[in-house]
Amino acid sequence: MTKWIVDASHSNISFSVKHMMVSKVKGHFGEYEGTIDGNAEDLTGAAIQFKIDASTINTNSTDRDNHLRGADFFNTEEFPAITFVSTDIVKNGGSKYAINGDMTIKGVTKQITFDSQFEGIGKNPWGVEVAGFEAESKISRKEFDLTWNQALEAGGVLVGDDIKITLDLQFNPAQ
Template structure:
């Protein structure tokens, strides 16, 4: 199995959630680590994938909101500093993949499946192989203990319960 490095300058870990039942708040985790091992990335079924998102690096473009998300109302970063994902099964789905793994948020672990699209393979100007992938999964945040919310005077709630996790990766072989 070869090791593959995530090019963090060409990759992102993001999420989106409904806000006030009418729009979406989007954010990213600016700091993360990734371990990708695979015999060949054109056949992702051979891969092992591990991610750790640094919760303190959350960025929604609002310092007040980010601080609230880091607090005990949501992620409780003082006690749970990372969100972890470890693949357990990868299957081919036409030209794409289903990557199932254990997602752990605040010591709650659930099986989550990402729909993964292989973006292609190329060679960068320095002669290094580059592979691209996009992945998306949807989770119910309440199942992971992220239950804070506020009722709106007009009905509904401030924060939706469904979270879309979006991952864009560019990887290349570890030298």
């Protein structure tokens, strides 16, 4: 069984959420680590783990990012990490997978599923094989105790409930 380590310099963990019911705010996390223990070309039977430094959230707005780090949202002083541990991986034909697992945000753990696509294996310029994946999921922020919101004068709320998570990942074999 091969161990693969996420190459953060060639990967991206991003998210989007409705803002004011009419647009989306997008952001990403700057620091994270992750592993796959198993065959990258056939994830069935593999074990996948991720740990994200929640304080590295970046939405291109310092005030908003500081608010997101605070007690109203991630409370990163008390809950510095967002984690994911796979519990089951189901092949959905070809190179597509449903990666089921436990995600923990702000001390709350919920089962979620990432719809994933294996993008292939290639050699980088230094002759090292790398593996690429894309994955998406959607979570309810309220289910993870991220409940802060503000009512809008015209109706609706400032921040939507559904968070779309997108992972674009490159993995290198562990050395």
